[in-house]
Amino acid sequence: xxxxxxxxxxxxxxxxxxxxxxxxxxxxxxxxxxxxxxxxxxxxxxxxxxxxxxxxxxxxxxxxxxxxxxxxxxxxxxxxxxxxxxxxxxxxxxxxxxxxxxxxxxxxxxxxxxxxxxxxxxxxxxxxxxxxxxxxxxxxxxxxxxxxxxxxxxxxxxxxxxxxxxxxxxxxxxxxxxxxxxxxxxxxxxxxxxxxxxxxxxxxxxxxxxxxxxxxxxxxxxxxxxxxxxxxxxxxxxxxxxxxxxxxxxxxxxxxxxxxxxxxxxxxxxxxxxxxxxxxxxxxxxxxxxxxxxxxxxxxxxxxxxxxxxxxxxxxxxxxxxxxxxxxxxxxxxxxxxxxxxxxxxxxxxxxxxxxxxxxxxxxxxxxxxxxxxxxxxxxxxxxxxxxxxxxxxxxxxxxxxxxxxxxxxxxxxxxxx
Amino acid sequence: xxxxxxxxxxxxxxxxxxxxxxxxxxxxxxxxxxxxxxxxxxxxxxxxxxxxxxxxxxxxxxxxxxxxxxxxxxxxxxxxxxxxxxxxxxxxxxxxxxxxxxxxxxxxxxxxxxxxxxxxxxxxxxxxxxxxxxxxxxxxxxxxxxxxxxxxxxxxxxxxxxxxxxxxxxxxxxxxxxxxxxxxxxxxxxxxxxxxxxxxxxxxxxxxxxxxxxxxxxxxxxxxxxxxxxxxxxxxxxxxxxxxxxxxxxxxxxxxxxxxxxxxxxxxxxxxxxxxxxxxxxxxxxxxxxxxxxxxxxxxxxxxxxxxxxxxxxxxxxxxxxxxxxxxxxxxxxxxxxxxxxxxxxxxxxxxxxxxxxxxxxxxxxxxxxxxxxxxxxxxxxxxxxxxxxxxxxxxxxxxxxxxxxxxxxxxxxxxxxxxxxxxxxxxxxxxxxxxxxxxxxxxxxxxxxxxxxxxxxxxxxxxxxxxxxxxxxxxxxxxxxxxxxxxxxxxxxxxxxxxxxxxxxxxxxxxxxxxxxxxxxxxxxxxxxxxxxxxx
Numbered sequence: 034x035x036x037x038x039x040x041x042x043x044x045x046x047x048x049x050x051x052x053x054x055x056x057x058x059x060x061x062x063x064x065x066x067x068x069x070x071x072x073x074x075x076x077x078x079x080x081x082x083x084x085x086x087x088x089x090x091x092x093x094x095x096x097x098x099x100x101x102x103x104x105x106x107x108x109x110x111x112x113x114x115x116x117x118x119x120x121x122x123x124x125x126x127x128x129x130x131x132x133x134x135x136x137x138x139x140x141x142x143x144x145x146x147x148x149x150x151x152x153x154x155x156x157x158x159x160x161x162x163x164x165x166x167x168x169x170x171x172x173x174x175x176x177x178x179x180x181x182x183x184x185x186x187x188x189x190x191x192x193x194x195x196x197x198x199x200x201x202x203x204x205x206x207x208x209x210x211x212x213x214x215x216x217x218x219x220x221x222x223x224x225x226x227x228x229x230x231x232x233x234x235x236x237x238x239x240x241x242x243x244x245x246x247x248x249x250x251x252x253x254x255x256x257x258x259x260x261x262x263x264x265x266x267x268x269x270x271x272x273x274x275x276x277x278x279x280x281x282x283x284x285x286x287x288x289x290x291x292x293x294x295x296x297x298x299x300x301x302x303x304x305x306x307x308x309x310x311x312x313x314x315x316x317x318x319x320x321x322x323x324x325x326x327x328x329x330x331x332x333x334x335x336x337x338x339x340x341x342x343x344x345x346x347x348x349x350x351x352x353x354x355x356x357x358x359x360x361x362x363x364x365x366x367x368x369x370x371x372x373x374x375x376x377x378x379x380x381x382x383x384x385x386x387x388x389x390x391x392x393x394x395x396x397x398x399x400x401x402x403x404x405x406x407x408x409x410x411x412x413x414x415x416x417x418x419x420x421x422x423x424x425x426x427x428x429x430x431x432x433x434x435x436x437x438x439x440x441x442x443x444x445x446x447x448x449x450x451x
Numbered sequence: 452x453x454x455x456x457x458x459x460x461x462x463x464x465x466x467x468x469x470x471x472x473x474x475x476x477x478x479x480x481x482x483x484x485x486x487x488x489x490x491x492x493x494x495x496x497x498x499x500x501x502x503x504x505x506x507x508x509x510x511x512x513x514x515x516x517x518x519x520x521x522x523x524x525x526x527x528x529x530x531x532x533x534x535x536x537x538x539x540x541x542x543x544x545x546x547x548x549x550x551x552x553x554x555x556x557x558x559x560x561x562x563x564x565x566x567x568x569x570x571x572x573x574x575x576x577x578x579x580x581x582x583x584x585x586x587x588x589x590x591x592x593x594x595x596x597x598x599x600x601x602x603x604x605x606x607x608x609x610x611x612x613x614x615x616x617x618x619x620x621x622x623x624x625x626x627x628x629x630x631x632x633x634x635x636x637x638x639x640x641x642x643x644x645x646x647x648x649x650x651x652x653x654x655x656x657x658x659x660x661x662x663x664x665x666x667x668x669x670x671x672x673x674x675x676x677x678x679x680x681x682x683x684x685x686x687x688x689x690x691x692x693x694x695x696x697x698x699x700x701x702x703x704x705x706x707x708x709x710x711x712x713x714x715x716x717x718x719x720x721x722x723x724x725x726x727x728x729x730x731x732x733x734x735x736x737x738x739x740x741x742x743x744x745x746x747x748x749x750x751x752x753x754x755x756x757x758x759x760x761x762x763x764x765x766x767x768x769x770x771x772x773x774x775x776x777x778x779x780x781x782x783x784x785x786x787x788x789x790x791x792x793x794x795x796x797x798x799x800x801x802x803x804x805x806x807x808x809x810x811x812x813x814x815x816x817x818x819x820x821x822x823x824x825x826x827x828x829x830x831x832x833x834x835x836x837x838x839x840x841x842x843x844x845x846x847x848x849x850x851x852x853x854x855x856x857x858x859x860x861x862x863x864x865x866x867x868x869x870x871x872x873x874x875x876x877x878x879x880x881x882x883x884x885x886x887x888x889x890x891x892x893x894x895x896x897x898x899x900x901x902x903x904x905x906x907x908x909x910x911x912x913x914x915x916x917x918x919x920x921x922x923x924x925x926x927x928x929x930x931x932x933x934x935x936x937x938x939x940x941x942x943x944x945x946x947x948x949x950x951x952x953x954x955x956x957x958x959x960x961x962x963x964x965x966x967x968x969x970x971x972x973x974x975x976x977x978x979x980x981x982x983x984x985x986x987x988x
Contacts, residue, residue: 088876089876160685161685161686162683162685162686163670163686163705163708164670164674164680164683165876165878166674166675166680166878167674167680167683167685200889202891203866203867203868203889203891203892203895204868204881204886204887204889204891204892205885205886205888205889210885215889215890216890216891217889217890217891217892218891219866219868219891220866224891224894224895225894225898226894226897226898226901227898227901227902227905227907228901235952236977236978236981239948239951239952239978240978240981240982242944242948243944243945243948243982243983244983246942246944247983250983251983251986253884253888253889253890253893254893254983254986256888256890256893257890257893257894257897259890260890260891260894261894309875309876312667312876314655314665314667315655315658315665366663366664366665366666367658367659367660367662367663367664367665368655368658368663368665370655370665372665372666372667373666373670405686405705
């Protein structure tokens with residue numbers, strides 16, 4: 034692991050207060066848990082976590098469906114148009130004795146069969162909310178109620194275990210709220226200032242002084258200047274047009290940017306990535322040419338490609354967790370769509386994950402087992418899953434260090450890591 | 452401190468008044484200061500007159516600004532909804548089905564891309580035109596506070612407009628609803644927004660039918676448009692909700708949302724679907740689709756079999772007379788004009804006034820006026836981070852740039868994460884600093900300002916020599932541009948850096964050769980535009 038100290042880290046160390054995200058993971062290399070099964074593949078020197086947030090309320094019940102018994106009958110009667118079929122060319126693909134996965138997500142089935150991907154059923158907030166914005170905020174702050182803490186869950190993690198984080202997207206997500214110095218990338222090539230390098234050196238050093246003197250309220254400027262340095266350091270800043278080798282389509286592009294960052298920035302350990310477009314109130318289209326099927330297909334392929342790329346082209350063990358603010362109502366609405374619900378599945382993908390398993394307790398779809406007789410109930414607090422994911426970076430991390438109010442009661446059941 | 456006080460060559464105004472003007476507008480232009488200084492009395496009195504004049508204008512149509520818009524030949528500007536609907540949305544759909552396209556198989560990938568682009572351009576032309584006009588207005592219109600309010604309501608009643616069916620209807624929402632009622636009565640504005648086809652499509656109420664409710668619109672109506680998420684009590688039982696002094700439920704729960712969804716069933720659009728032959732894109736109330744039975748919403752019983760649309764109108768009345776709605780709207784207004792976390796004392800005081808004026812035709816105007824002359828607005832603590840649109844507009848305005856929006860210009864602002872009418876989710880673009888302070892967004896805005904200053908964006912030009920006509924030494928250049936862009940108070944360290952740039956090795960108090968004036972001016976303006984001070988309004 035390279036312990037390269039860059040000039041600005043040095044400066045920042047003096048300025049104080051901003052250093053956390055630039056300091057290396059404080060764990061020495063020997064303490065990095067390397068999964069036995071894959072240790073022979075590559076010499077990896079760090080762990081990284083990618084947090085994918087599906088904005089709008091991802092319909093987990095259209096990714097994985099029950100196949101047997103009363104569950105199946107309840108599912109089909111609540112979703113006469115949207116239910117995933119078990120027969121025909123679009124038949125859902127088998128995962129185990131009781132569940133099958135949307136045929137549009139075939140790459141995920143392969144990862145699951147290879148034991149690289151795990152699903153956790155019926156996750157969610159301990160305090161239900163069917164409001165996108167309230168639920169996203171609670172989820173990203175990782176709190177039980179509003180007002181408990183204004184820092185994002187990843188911010189609290191960084192404060193405990195200093196490591197470098199970045200966001201993929203133009204704006205910064207709430208999960209990193211309150212953290213200083215977070216990079217954000219909506220594109221890589223073409224990002225940067227105008228002017229010759231000599232002009233830029235002058236301009237940037239003048240700006241450094243101004244923002245340095247302006248204090249905490251202007252720390253955003255220092256972060257932006259650091260990011261400009263970073264882009265140069267990791268060799269991504271190229272002048273000219275934004276016509277890079279990125280794939281087409283927003284989903285694939287965001288994963289490609291994430292991959293490039295993790296490949297080139299050897300210190301990066303946390304990346305957040307937002308994908309919108311899951312608020313499917315009408316014409317959801319779960320199979321074939323349908324809207325949801327297409328989105329899901331793009332997401333599945335991107336996840337699978339990303340996994341392969343991370344395994345072979347980085348020096349990091351990369352874990353990816355996929356989450357959303359809530360699941361959607363069991364019963365479809367009148368427009369072949371679904372309204373806001375409660376419990377939802379989460380996905381975790383990576384070489385350190387006990388894959389090929391549907392974790393968590395499935396609460397069932399019988400009316401009396403639903404939350405408020407309408408939505409999949411929550412049996413696993415999402416924060417328990419997120420905590421396990423963070424443990425890939427910091428094995429000793431306790432649940433309450435990052436999620437002070439979360440209760441560990443069922444955590445022992447969540448045997449998610451190898 | 453004398454050294455830090457830039458001497459103003461043209462404008463005579465205190466830093467305090469500069470900041471009042473800056474926060475209420477899209478940036479302080481030379482003309483704005485002149486019109487401010489033409490008023491009489493102390494600065495405080497001039498400010499109060501300024502606000503009254505800005506808000507009390509008989510019409511907010513400025514002929515000079517309109518002439519600039521005319522020059523852009525935006526063909527959709529004067530059209531009504533039926534024309535926009537048929538000439539843009541329906542026509543773009545037909546483009547896919549013309550006989551020529553039967554040979555689509557034979558089209559090369561390039562041709563197909565071109566035809567897809569043409570289709571998209573036709574469908575979205577109405578919103579592209581709204582966008583161009585919005586840019587002209589925020590930069591050139593003298594009715595700056597009014598234009599800020601137009602943007603405020605578009606953010607509040609957010610509709611993502613760059614979508615085929617929505618685009619034509621959006622032009623009407625912009626022109627005939629928001630622009631007409633931006634300073635009027637909230638209940639009236641809300642009622643018109645709720646029956647605007649743009650909103651009905653965007654939040655799916657156009658498909659909301661009895662027995663098959665779609666609750667997307669009803670939920671956002673409560674959560675975003677009226678009571679706000681702060682009054683959402685979650686999933687608790689309705690009879691457990693506490694009552695306020697007027698014996699109204701203190702907030703709302705999911706049960707209220709479900710019943711409100713039923714109240715708005717049948718509020719749809721004449722769009723040729725579901726057996727409807729008419730296809731005009733206009734609002735339509737369908738009684739067959741309406742759920743006519745009893746409902747209980749916010750503790751009030753709505754009896755069965757009410758007249759057409761009465762259920763929905765009753766829900767809007769209930770929401771608008773709730774103190775939670777007044778607080779939500781007023782807090783957002785204060786957030787826009789005062790600071791990210793406005794003092795609760797101000798919110799309470801103004802919310803009570805807002806509620807007491809709920810039937811007044813000038814409710815919004817009067818409320819805004821109260822905010823703008825409040826001691827909290829005038830306080831030195833009040834400060835806002837410029838959003839990307841604010842940032843670019845203020846740069847051009849401060850330097851009296853000539854301006855017409857170009858594709859590259861709009862794309863540059865879009866890269867900062869901001870675009871008129873282009874926010875996808877119904878919460879609208881954020882009005883607090885932190886999301887916009889993302890380094891990606893900051894780098895993109897700095898770069899955009901560099902491109903504007905260097906004259907690289909067509910339609911957008913700054914005449915540095917004319918602007919700096921009376922300045923010739925490095926010191927004068929610095930004080931001139933800092934005064935225009937930041938007001939009279941400039942931090943000593945910024946001024947020092949600027950002087951170094953302006954002098955470039957020469958004496959700071961002797962005239963620069965003509966050949967250097969332009970370049971040095973650009974360098975000074977570049978650094979000011981990227982300075983911490985210029986990111987705030």
